[in-house]
Amino acid sequence: MPKILLVEDNEMNRDMLSRRLQRKGFEVEMAVDGKQGVEMALTGKYDLILMDMSLPEIDGWEATRRVREADQTRAIPIIALTAHAMSGDREKAMAAGCNDYDTKPVELERLLAKIAALLPQ
Amino acid sequence: MRGLETAEAVAELRHELRTPLNLIIGYCEMLLEDATDPGVRNGLEQALTAGRDLLERINGAVPPSRSEISGEEIAGLYDSLREPQGRILEATSALLSVANGDQQFERDVRRIRSSAERLLTIEVSQDTGAVRAVLTAEHPTRETAAEAGPSITAHLLVVDDVEDNRAVLERRLRRQGHTVEAASGGLAALERLGKEKFDLVLLDVLMPDLDGLAVLERMKADPGLRDIPVIMISALDDVASVVRCIERGAEDHLTKPFDPVLLRARISACLEKKQLRDAELEYLEQVGKVIQAATAVEAGSYDSGTLGEVGQRGDELGRLARVFDGMAAQVRARENRLREQVEALRLAIEEAKHKTRADTPRDMALPSGELFAGRYEILEEVGRGGMGMVYRAIDRDLGEQVAVKTLRPELVRDPAQIERFKSEIRLTRHITDRHVVRTHDFGERDGICYLTMEYVEGITVRELIDTRGKLGIAPTLAIATQLAQSLVAAHGKGVIHRDIKPQNLLLDKDGGLKVMDFGIARLAGGSNGLTEVGMTIGTPDYMSPEQMLGETVTEGSDLYSVGVVMFECLTGRLPFVANSAMALIAKSLREPPPDPAGLNPEIPAPVAALVLRLLAKSPDERPAGAPDLERLLSELA
Numbered sequence: 242m243p244k245i246l247l248v249e250d251n252e253m254n255r256d257m258l259s260r261r262l263q264r265k266g267f268e269v270e271m272a273v274d275g276k277q278g279v280e281m282a283l284t285g286k287y288d289l290i291l292m293d294m295s296l297p298e299i300d301g302w303e304a305t306r307r308v309r310e311a312d313q314t315r316a317i318p319i320i321a322l323t324a325h326a327m328s329g330d331r332e333k334a335m336a337a338g339c340n341d342y343d344t345k346p347v348e349l350e351r352l353l354a355k356i357a358a359l360l361p362q
Numbered sequence: 363m364r365g366l367e368t369a370e371a372v373a374e375l376r377h378e379l380r381t382p383l384n385l386i387i388g389y390c391e392m393l394l395e396d397a398t399d400p401g402v403r404n405g406l407e408q409a410l411t412a413g414r415d416l417l418e419r420i421n422g423a424v425p426p427s428r429s430e431i432s433g434e435e436i437a438g439l440y441d442s443l444r445e446p447q448g449r450i451l452e453a454t455s456a457l458l459s460v461a462n463g464d465q466q467f468e469r470d471v472r473r474i475r476s477s478a479e480r481l482l483t484i485e486v487s488q489d490t491g492a493v494r495a496v497l498t499a500e501h502p503t504r505e506t507a508a509e510a511g512p513s514i515t516a517h518l519l520v521v522d523d524v525e526d527n528r529a530v531l532e533r534r535l536r537r538q539g540h541t542v543e544a545a546s547g548g549l550a551a552l553e554r555l556g557k558e559k560f561d562l563v564l565l566d567v568l569m570p571d572l573d574g575l576a577v578l579e580r581m582k583a584d585p586g587l588r589d590i591p592v593i594m595i596s597a598l599d600d601v602a603s604v605v606r607c608i609e610r611g612a613e614d615h616l617t618k619p620f621d622p623v624l625l626r627a628r629i630s631a632c633l634e635k636k637q638l639r640d641a642e643l644e645y646l647e648q649v650g651k652v653i654q655a656a657t658a659v660e661a662g663s664y665d666s667g668t669l670g671e672v673g674q675r676g677d678e679l680g681r682l683a684r685v686f687d688g689m690a691a692q693v694r695a696r697e698n699r700l701r702e703q704v705e706a707l708r709l710a711i712e713e714a715k716h717k718t719r720a721d722t723p724r725d726m727a728l729p730s731g732e733l734f735a736g737r738y739e740i741l742e743e744v745g746r747g748g749m750g751m752v753y754r755a756i757d758r759d760l761g762e763q764v765a766v767k768t769l770r771p772e773l774v775r776d777p778a779q780i781e782r783f784k785s786e787i788r789l790t791r792h793i794t795d796r797h798v799v800r801t802h803d804f805g806e807r808d809g810i811c812y813l814t815m816e817y818v819e820g821i822t823v824r825e826l827i828d829t830r831g832k833l834g835i836a837p838t839l840a841i842a843t844q845l846a847q848s849l850v851a852a853h854g855k856g857v858i859h860r861d862i863k864p865q866n867l868l869l870d871k872d873g874g875l876k877v878m879d880f881g882i883a884r885l886a887g888g889s890n891g892l893t894e895v896g897m898t899i900g901t902p903d904y905m906s907p908e909q910m911l912g913e914t915v916t917e918g919s920d921l922y923s924v925g926v927v928m929f930e931c932l933t934g935r936l937p938f939v940a941n942s943a944m945a946l947i948a949k950s951l952r953e954p955p956p957d958p959a960g961l962n963p964e965i966p967a968p969v970a971a972l973v974l975r976l977l978a979k980s981p982d983e984r985p986a987g988a989p990d991l992e993r994l995l996s997e998l999a
Contacts, residue, residue: 251381253473257388264395295377324380330426346384346417349391 243288243360244268248278248304249322250296254345258291261349267356275299279307282314288360292339294323294330302337309338318359322347365436369429375436376424378484382477383420386413386450389474393467405457409474412449416481419443440482450478515539516561516633521551521577522595523569527618531564531595538626548572552580555587562632564616567596567607575610582611589639591632595620645679648672652683659690666691696996703840708873710837711821714829728753728768735807738766738814745822754817764802765817768810780811786857787813790880795851797844799868799878818876823864823927832934832962835969841867842928843995844875849924849988852880853917860915862923863904864930902947903936907979910947918981921991925976925984932969933961937977951979968998 245267249255252273259269270285272278276298282290290308294301301321308314321334324345334342341355366372390410397403423439424431454475461468518540522528528544535542543558545551549572551565563581567574574594581587591613596603604615613632616625651672658664672683728751732740738755741763745752750769757764787804794800800816823841827833833841845867852859859866859880868876902910906922909915929937937955940946955977959970972994978984985991 253385253477254381254388257385257392257473261388261392264392324377324384345380346387349388 242266242268243356244270244286245356246270246272246278246281246285246287246290248272248275248290248296248301249293250274251293254293258347265349265353275301275304278304282308282317283311287317289356290317290319291356292319292321294321294334302333305334305337305339320352320355320359365430365432365434367430372424372428372431373426375431375484376420376426379420379424379481380417382480383413383417385477386410386474387417389470389477393470399460401460402457405453405460409450409453409457409478412446412453413478415446416443416450419446443481447478447481451475454478515541517541517559518543518629519551519554519560519563520544521546521548521563521569521574522566523547524566527566531620534620534622534625535564535629538629540629548574548577551577555581555590560590561636562629563590563592564629565592565594565612567594567598567603575606578607578610578612589636591636593628593632648675648679648683652679652686655683655686655690659693664690664694666694700840700843700996703836703843704873706834707837707840707869708871710830710833711826711869711871711873714821714826733758734766735805735812738764740766755814757814763817765799765815767813767815769812771809771811780806783811789855789857790852792855793852793857793880795848797848797875797877798851798880799876801880815878816876818868818870820868820870820876823867823869823875823931826869827864827930827934833931835932835965837873838928838931839969839995839998840873841869841875841931842924843992845877845924845927846988846992846995848875848877849917849920850992852877853920853988858915858917859920859923860909861904862920862927864927867927902943902950903938905950906981907951908981910951916981917987918984921976921984921988922978922981924991925973928973928976929955929958932958932965932973935961966998972998 243266245262247255247259247262247269249258249271250273255271255273259271262269270281270287272281275296278290278292278296279299281287292301292305296304299307301323305319305321308317308319318340319338321330321337321339321342322345323330323334323342330344331342340359343352343355366375387410390406390413394403394406394410397406419439419442423435423442454471457471458468458475461471515538518535520528520531520535520542521544522531523546525546528546532542532544543554543560545554548569551563552572554560555563565574565577574596578592578594581590581592592611593614593616594607594612595616595618596607597618607615613635614628616628648671651669655664655669658668666687669683669687673680673687675683728734728740728743730740730742734740734753734755737758738753739758741754741756743751744754744765750767753766753768755764755766756762784804787801790801799818802814802816804811804813806812845862849859857880859877861879862877866878868878870876904923904926906915906919909919926937929935937958938946938950938953940949955974957970958973959965959967972985976984976991985994
């Protein structure tokens with residue numbers, strides 16, 4: 242069962258997205274801010290990280306950079322999630338080291354397809 | 363409303379507006395995955411459609427490409443959002459009314475609803491241009507929310523060395539309905555706690571005389587204070603200091619200055635948790651009493667009515683206690699009955715023993731004193747039958763008395779048969795019941811296969827019937843009940859005896875019954891024991907019709923045999939008697955058994971009826987299983 246780390250500060254978003262992913266057969270662990278997200282990424286063994294970008298403590302951009310800097314987490318695929326959807330967000334996410342990018346509201350099928358594309362077979 | 367003039371501000375507005383929609387759409391879609399009720403589906407679909415409408419309108423008015431938006435445009439957008447928002451509120455009201463106590467569903471629907479409500483409270487600040495959700499007049503403000511509404515009120519102790527802090531906190535907590543005492547330092551707090559009972563302590567961390575952490579440590583070390591929840595208050599909000607507090611047993615940590623809403627929520631949560639914990643402790647204590655009572659029943663020392671207090675509870679535990687008390691009384695009555703029956707059986711055994719002592723067979727295949735299989739010192743022969751001989755022996759390795767049963771060589775001829783036999787023995791060894799003779803080991807030595815078993819000093823039911831004739835009602839029920847109990851254990855492990863007969867039922871001197879040779883009839887080859895070899899093992903006297911016909915042998919087949927044993931115990935004869943095995947089989951398959959009460963008028967009608975039910979030709983008409991038989995026997999007065 243692939244293990245996903247969901248980094249999201251909004252409690253309801255966390256609840257909803259984690260439950261929807263669990264229903265699709267993923268094991269989901271959650272962090273409530275960027276700092277906790279980085280700490281968990283370094284210690285847990287995750288197959289993929291879903292990273293909200295507007296986070297307290299350390300924002301998603303910075304958290305992504307830190308995950309990319311550490312040897313043990315460098316290779317974990319990260320999908321950025323953001324509700325901003327400003328033009329340029331996608332490029333910014335890629336530049337920060339995300340492998341893909343999706344906008345909120347989440348279209349589950351689309352997100353699942355992106356997750357599937359990034360998970361090791 | 364003020365307009366927005368930078369791309370970041372517009373993005374922020376877009377973010378604020380889209381976040382609730384993420385929740386509305388996400389929860390609706392997820393709940394739809396589970397919903398089957400058409401009304402619920404309809405409501406969820408309405409809310410989902412309205413949510414998508416909202417999203418479309420927001421995307422249209424505030425696309426990612428925009429870098430500014432005027433106040434009028436924002437107001438226009440909001441106007442256009444009211445209608446779909448109204449649809450969500452309407453749909454969620456309907457959904458909540460049909461939630462039927464499904465708490466998860468209700469919570470999720472409320473989240474859809476609160477997200478929809480939140481939408482139009484998003485405002486652009488007049489002063490700063492910052493975008494954020496502002497609770498408007500229809501919603502309670504933060505301060506009123508902090509003070510409104512009934513919640514748990516309690517007796518609180520506020521500990522802070524700064525007088526102003528204490529005063530503010532006291533006032534605020536009183537307004538929330540609590541009664542509050544204050545202490546100006548750690549030592550004063552401990553003194554207070556020693557005198558008065560508090561529900562919760564708000565404890566400042568930094569204090570001059572004795573700091574908060576030290577007070578906390580002393581409280582947690584004191585059994586009288588340990589259970590009072592403590593919320594630490596401090597201006598320090600770094601993770602390390604919060605962790606220190608939690609690690610030392612604080613329930614929560616609040617940072618100064620307090621957010622009134624948060625303060626209220628944390629205190630309520632803390633008190634709620636405490637109440638739950640108290641209720642849980644009380645519950646567990648009463649569960650403990652029920653468990654104690656169960657232990658007492660097992661030990662035979664339970665007094666009816668011990669659970670009086672627990673039995674007065676209005677909930678399920680109370681019901682359990684009442685039912686338990688009633689059952690315990692019944693169990694006791696049944697045990698007394700069984701004890702009397704066993705006592706009658708014991709007297710019968712004693713009499714029989716005097717008569718059987720004299721005639722033990724002499725021609726032993728293994729002479730006494732011989733060391734068999736390098737381990738078992740043969741003492742005497744204690745029985746013989748179709749299967750082979752049984753000896754009492756000393757296991758030299760363990761220094762214990764055992765029974766060694768040697769099997770006739772023609773019974774175990776080929777390796778496959780030995781394997782099958784071994785696997786049967788393995789199964790049998792899993793049965794641990796005081797009414798089942800424990801099988802220890804299976805081995806082969808010099809072409810002789812043998813079994814070692816627990817040695818039981820006593821006589822068989824066969825010997826008992828042979829010396830006494832019929833046994834009377836009470837001894838028969840004592841035998842049948844213990845036999846049924848052994849079958850409950852064996853059938854529970856998937857082992858069918860296949861050869862229940864008086865020869866296999868051992869009685870110790872106290873009337874305790876132990877069943878031998880579980881599953882060993884299999885050895886006779888074929889499934890019914892009626893092969894050429896099998897025929898020589900014994901008679902089909904106790905065999906069920908399905909066994910005779912070579913059909914599938916089930917638990918019910920053992921029950922039939924119990925019926926024959928009971929019949930014989932009660933009447934001194936078998937239900938079917940014939941000159942040859944073939945004639946006997948034909949008779950048992952065709953004829954109904956005679957009514958035992960016709961042969962012995964002392965047999966009460968319910969006992970006779972049970973025996974006849976056990977002797978039903980079709981397994982379906984017999985009791986449903988060994989537990990059922992045990993119950994039926996216990997109900998016979």
